[in-house]
Amino acid sequence: MFYRETGQFKTNYAGDMAVFPILQDRIGIALILVVAFVLIPLLGSDFLLSSVMIPFLVFSLASIGLNILTGYTGLISLGTGAFMGVGAYACYKLTTLFPEVNIVVWIVTAGFFSAFVGVLFGLPSLRIKGFYLAVATLAAQFFLQWCFTRIPWLYNYNTSGAIEVGQRTLFGMNVTGPKASLEARYMVLLTLVTVLTWVASNLMHGRIGRSFMAVRDMDIAAELMGIDLLKTKLLAFAVSSFYAGVAGAAMMFLWYGGGEANDAFNINQSFLILFMVIIGGLGSMIGSFFGAAFISMLPTMLKFGLPALGIPLAGATAEHLTYILVGSLIIFFLIVEPHGLARLWQIGKQKLRMWPFPY
């Protein structure tokens, strides 16, 4: 309906293969970026930044990671939480060993560490498929979690046994630690997410993305076409874990500002992110964002929403109700649209493009 595609034709392949070939889409993206980069930091309340946007961004990053593995390559993983953990602890060690190096550098570098670990635990994926693999990844989850708590070196022998985020600056501005302003942390995080999303979508639109999906859709055919299954799957694990790692590091340093593995990187975290991917839509970048938004904001909405609606809640009861609601909502969504919010979005968009026709 708002689409005016008549006369938008491509005279070269670069244009035809663009990620957003339609003008109106490019405009839309531009608007979103403006809102995210300018309006929110200027006008957004602390509450919006701290309890909505920052969690949302961190989870988006994580679910993009898992989506690359599960959505695009068809390998289910229940170890995302742990891989995030690897990122967080790697970043912690790095920045304590080399405090002078810019923290953002370390947050990204941390990703490579978890990528490496991801590859290690991805090795079985050649022989194991489906749920067997899913369970196998639980090994990673529990083993790594155990390491985080049992190897004091990882948390610098803090008595708390937790990561304690120190003061770090970027362009002379505090971006981590207690003194860091919400806006600063938000901007750093947002930039990270934007860039990494762009990279991920580039990868998925190219040769690598295609071989991932080939493995997902019909691994035998893929192999007979010369796609090396092991290499491809391991690459998927690497990329996926990289994103998870960065997300983990970002979570610790830009959101939590310190914390302990058993709370931050436990099995539930892994499940939560798997939810996001599935509710959001397997094999869809934008789906990862939808899923992250939905799952990460739901509890907040309930906690503050229900009282606003005049339903008085004791903290505990709210907690329980949230569980019930989340559970029911998940089932509900799976029933309405098993292909996730992304599919809904897609259908809606198609309708707009075809308006006034139904298809």
Added chain:
Amino acid sequence: MATCEDTFPKLLMRNAVLYGDLPALRHKYLGIWQTWTWAEVAEIVRAYAQGLQDLGLVHGDTIAIIGTNRPKLYWSMMAAQCLGAIPVPVYADSVAEEMVYVLEHAGVTMAAVQDQEQVDKIFSVADRLPKLKAVLYDWGRGLRDYDDDRLHAIDSLIIEGRTHFQKDPRTVTALSHLIEQGKGSDVSVILYTSGTTGRSKGVMLSAERCIAAAKDSVSFDRLDENDQVLAYLPLAWVGDHYMNYAQGLVAGFCMACPESTDTVEQDLREIGPSFYFAPPRVFENLLTRVTIRMEDAGAFKRWLFKTFIGIAKNYGEDILNGKSVPLGGRLLYALGNLLIYAPLKNVLGFSRIRVGYTAGEAIGPELFSFYRSLGMNLKQLYGQTEAFLYVTVQPDGEIRADTVGPLAPHVEVKLTESGEVLFKSPGMFLGYFRDDERTAETLADDGFIKTGDAGFFEPESGHLKIIDRAKDVGKLKTGSLFPPKYIENKLKFFPNIKEAVLFGDGHDFATCFINIDLTAVGNWAERNNVSYASYQELAGHPDVYAMIADHVTDTNRSLAHEPLMAGAQIKRFLILHKELDADDGELTRTQKVRRGFIAERYATLIEALYNGTELADITTEVTFEDGRKGAISARVRISDCPVFSHEIGKAA
């Protein structure tokens, strides 16, 4: 400068200078719109011409052009014209038998064709084309192991031309010289009209006249090098040659060729032409599909669509014609434009159309005003191949569905007492190729050309109104006027009716054959879960009969309101058991009804229409896709319809 170009090659060279870097031609090929600027096209055409010359194409030779709208075929025309040879575009979908008549009659020495299919056709009849020296193909798939030394790839010809230029530069100037010498008075192209009667005639057109005519219409519609058109109509049809080829070269606008016949719609949407031309049939099918697709929409959307189309009906045309419209109306229309019209035009690929024409047949008033009311500047023109199209044309602001407008610039028209329209026009033809007899028939002694159409000028507006083919306008025994096509068009506006053929001349009342529209009725059948195996079965279905009967009755009612036509209401009709088909000779290649032929072929049915029987048996020979012949026989039901008296328009 603008005056001296009296041939198309000269125009091409001019454009190469004037609009060197502007796009001249686009072709959706290999997934993207390959684009050539005027300069590039000129270079290619020159090289191509050289190649043709080396193959022995000379001034006065005829070269057949067979295929869909593809750049290389247009270049073939240009290149041939550079050498003073005469391109003869031929309908690509004609079966070999039909094609050979034209090729034979035109005595072609070469043929530029699209692909293997056409090559095979030509070679299958090669023995009857003694002069045939070479066959040039655009798309080489499957031709790899053909060993016929007459076969050449157009590409390789162009390359050879280039190498020849490099080898000896004198040829370059020689060619330029040849182009310069081209005389505007020479025959520029021969267009074979698939005559509604008998064998098709080769209309010879001279370059200077073509260009003169094109210049008039270009300035009339203010077309310029920034316009863009989609070339999707048959090369052999005057419509394409005039609108795209001639006007394109004169105005220097860009012509886009679709990727394949089954992607035209998509390509239209991508290109978004600013100048658009289509026969009424196209608009008709489009509207039918729009209606069908909207029926599948949700209740709310359907309501929205209905309401705002209604609003458009009320205000749309007036707004377009610059008449005064109440503010409320304008606001509603603006809203409708936001919600429905603009999006709809966008989906159809009409958003950018500045000027749109329809011609070739009278267009149903409702159909016509539907598109106009959307804010699309659709106009009518009346023309002929012999006139190189324009006889009359509607200027902006003077648009009406029921007329074809006042005279086009520099056109003279006079009417015989029998009402036949005669004209003289800038683009008028030189005569029929190798057919002086019929040329004489067509030319009135004072040099005017007979159109064979009956019409009259509306006194107040001076617009020409075409009723029908002069010889088709008949009288019923009752003495009242019987213009079949006029009534057929009324019928054909119903989405469910694809084709209608009226009979009545010399009878005491009017009757008609109906062809249902398989898409529309089929869709209806689906929604009312009426199951059917074939067109024949669906056509015979009682519910379908009932539905069509309603349509006919409505038509009668509207006829009753028109003094001239009231007598010609339809008393009985039947639904044909098969679709009328060009391959069976029932339609022309431009999908016009061949009344006479049908009358013979279905004589038994016509008889039944008048002798009052309920059922009639018929056996007809049909030609299948692959050219095989077979026979189908059927029992056809005939149904009666109420007629209305003129004064009150109630059932008599």
Added chain:
Amino acid sequence: MDILFKILIDPFLQMGAMPDLFVQTIWDGFVTGVLYALIALGFVLIFKASGVFNFAQGIMVVFAGLTLVGLYEMGLPAPLAVLVTLGVMFVLALAIERVVLRPLVNQPDIILFMATFGITYFLIGLGELIFGGNPKQMITDQLFLPRGAIEVKMLGGFVQFQKIDIAAAVIAVVMIVALAVFFQKTRIGRALRAVADSHKAALSVGISLNQIWVIVWFTAGIVALVTGIMWGARSDVSFGLQVIALKALPVLILGGFTSVPGAIVGGLIIGIGEKLGEFYWGPLVGGGIESWLAYCIALGFLLFRPQGLFGDKIIERI
């Protein structure tokens, strides 16, 4: 060298040195194994019949246990409480079939898998809402379960057998036998087995797929209840249990998702294996390895037999 000794030799010397302790460990492992097996069993039942990877099995155990205790605390006599709990489990099975399985029929496995996550969350919330989040004591005596321990003097030391553990083992065996009979002898049982092979076959036995789902989920519910009681009796009834319940998963990869005997053997291997590991090798790395050892055992195992203990070899076709 020294480290190699610590890993490869030393533990076995210890075993030899104190055989009574060794036996003790084995026994503990055995009992835990039995309970793992029970959870896995419920899981296998469902996977066989409805192809659903039921993540909720663990929480069903907790939920069953909680309900039982909760009802008792509300004043119902124990036996009645048991009956009512069974009723609840049945209603639960019905509800799941109606609300979750039926609408999601023919969806990809992963979707159903996720749905069971939904169920898990729902049950956690519901359970805590009704019975509160804090741990409860299992009503051992009221259910006539033995307390205390038998000390057996053997191998130059004392080995302690908790009565409740023995009971657990016995009951587990009884139930497995019962199930086996149910599957082999009864009409429904046969139908269930048929379903595992092909859904058509089941219908031919004259039972609708939906009924079958209710039945298996209910059966799984019963198994859950028993497991809940046993676990509860050994430690206490709390949501902490669900993480332990995850241990059923490695058991499953070991035994294969569809094999009942696999579940049992797998359970025992995992149970014993991890106890031994924890006891003899754990100290080397600072203990607590129970949390992941099971998975690593299973994983290592999978690499050599991807189809699990009792699965058939997979021949890939095109």
Added chain:
Amino acid sequence: MTRTSQSIQKGEVLLAVDQVSLSFGGVKAITDVSFDIRKGEIRAIIGPNGAGKTSMLNVINGFYHPQQGKITFKGQTRSKMRPSVAAAQGIARTFQNVALFKGMSTLDNIMSGRTLKMNSHFFWQCLRHGPAMAEEIRHREFVEDIIDFLEIQAIRKVPVGKLPYGLQKRVELGRALAMEPDLLLLDEPMAGMNLEEKEDMSRFIIDVNTQYGTTIALIEHDMGVVMDLSDRVVVLEYGRKLADGTPDEVKADQSVIDAYLGVAH
């Protein structure tokens, strides 16, 4: 478009199957079968169901590993080989029941056939610029030729899952062609097609063979088609070779008539 494989000339042996036997846990699928495929020919493998035709293809492209016998391709002899390696050496195939990547568009499916030929660095892939984009475009051009060749422009961007069966088969052929194979294995390319689709498909097969000089080995049930298309036919029955020769020779062969043609008609 095919780089005609270096050493081997048209008419020479491209692939030789020598005394190959294959069995699954005791069940014999193929019993010492030998035959060869010459460069540039269309070779048909026919036989009743369960004659081991598909297994034969699977052996040729390394998906199954024969217990005995050896395969010589382009002069290199091997008994075991990973499918991906076989693909790299220039063996492509289509499948009996279409094995397309359902989630992807026609274009992407065929593009994925180019994977082996693409090698731009991961770094550039991340940016999707410079070398990566250049490479992407280069191969897009190549793929577009195939799309044009197979006349599937209209469905270029349609997810293959939505396509009718006949078209899917065509896309699959396109994907195989994208690999520029020296040897193209077609497993029942016309199964479940109507007459018109069959005619199209055989036209494409012949065109591929003549245009690109690709050697083709195909399994097909439709006797008429096989006899028209192929230069030579090998007949299998119960995993054994029954006959081998030109269509006419095979048609004339008594054992074949009894075993196969007999029952077929």
